[in-house]
Amino acid sequence: MNHDIRLVIADDHEIFRDGLALMLSRQPNIALVGQAGNGRELLELLNTVEADVIMTDLKMPLMDGITATRALLQKDASAKIIALSMFDEEELIVEMLEAGAKGYLLKNADKQEIIEAITCVYQDNIFYCRQTSARLAAMIVKSRFNPSKDVVPTFTERETEIIRLICQQFTAQQIGDKIFLSKRTVEGHRTRILEKMNVRNTAGVVVFALKHNLISEAELL
Template structure:
């Protein structure tokens, strides 16, 4: 990274918020410009500080993350919002994306994934948590959220489509290679090109892109 990302974080759980803020404040390319403990405070803080990226809990007092995100995106379409969620909040994650969030993370995400998510949304790419379940992927695919609809249609070769389906079914590069008689290294090369074409960071992103663009069916990943 060669840039400095201005970041605001919001969560009503003080211990979690302080721990997250401490970790982020130690990152060389991130400037933590503020913390909020509820949705109204978050909106006021973002209006005052004009950050590049916002990480916010979904369930907060006074104004929840969904309402806050909807308001923030209306007021400043350039702000990138990442939802912070518990594992059992699939409906709310979908609502956050429909409200304008650019990505989501489970609260137990590790440090590297948090940093990857921040970098991705800063670069205007959607970030899907690595722990995305098949159920949540299906819900997002059926939702109004579609970051691909205004972008150029990407074409994939028959071999790439074959590998996309196997990636979505959670097969490793080694397992894919054994199934279609390619070396692990060759499969990894295909996977890298597929991620670049889709402009996604991980397997969850491949699944979501493939579902939204009818490259696979929901039954293929269950």
Template sequence: MNQQIRLMIADDHEIFRDGLALMLSRQDDIQLVGQASNGRELIELLENTQADIVMTDLKMPGMDGVTATRILLQKDPALKIIALSMFDEEDLIVEMLEAGAKGYLLKNADKQEILEAISQVYDDNIFYCRQTSAKLASMIVKSRFDPYKEKERITFTDREKEIIRLICLQYTAQQIGEKIFLSKRTVEGHRTRILEKMNVKNAAGVVVFALKNNLIKEEDLL
């Protein structure tokens, strides 16, 4: 991130919002341009303030994050939105992605993952939270959300397909190497190329891509 990213936060939990705002305000490449306590306030703030990215809670009084996202993206399709979610909000995460959000984070995400999400979404990539469950990955695949539809078909070698399957099953590089008789370093090289081909940043992205493109079946993850 070379230039300052203008960021706005919306969350009705003041302590969480203030903590997130404090952490982000300490980053040289992020400019915090506003805070809102619900979707309606968020929309009003953005009438007079320009932002590159909005991080918004899903459930808020007055107007929720999904409704606000739909309205904001109708007004400004270039705005990038990251959903902030609790563990049990899979349905709302899927709704949020279908509404046009570029990514989502669980509220207990660490600082490094939050900053990674902001960086990736700013660069116009989709960000899947590392803690994405198999259930949520499956729901995303079955939804109307499809960031891959305009991309040309990507091919993988048999070895890459084998490693993709094991990544989806949550094997570590060390475990994959032991299972298919490769060094950990060789597996990590394959993994890097796989992520580059898929244009994803973590194992959660691999799972969604693999399910969407029939590289693994949903029942294999159960």
């Protein structure tokens, strides 16, 4: 990384925003360069500061995060935006991804996941929050959001079997017990699967597997 990741946060809840800002200010390689209380303030702020990654709440007064995202991407198609969401805003998350966001986080995400999301999106990858529900994953797959840029990788029969079990929320130990492999061997397969899919976590595996018919929505319920 040549320089710190320049980050801007937009959220109308000042206490949440200040807490997030304080936590991130202590992280190496992340530089908080500005804060905004709504989408309009965010657009004005980005006329005066350069940001590598923008984190914005979905619901804000004067201008919401989705409208702001569309406006930002009209000005700069390479803008890297992460949505901040409450757990019950699945339709809005999908709309935000369709508008051009590269990822989303639930507001109760832990510090490690927030930093992971910022780094992932900075590197021009898509980030799906770990707490993505099966319903949301299915909604994303059916939406206009289509992050796939490359040729779809092929998976071995064993990998396909493990993908299905990962999607069904089995742990590495449980998968190993089911298919007579050691936990370590399953973890090795899982690492290669994530690399092939270019995803970071189980949520990414579920979205990819649904999109490419490696598992059906009914099997997730």
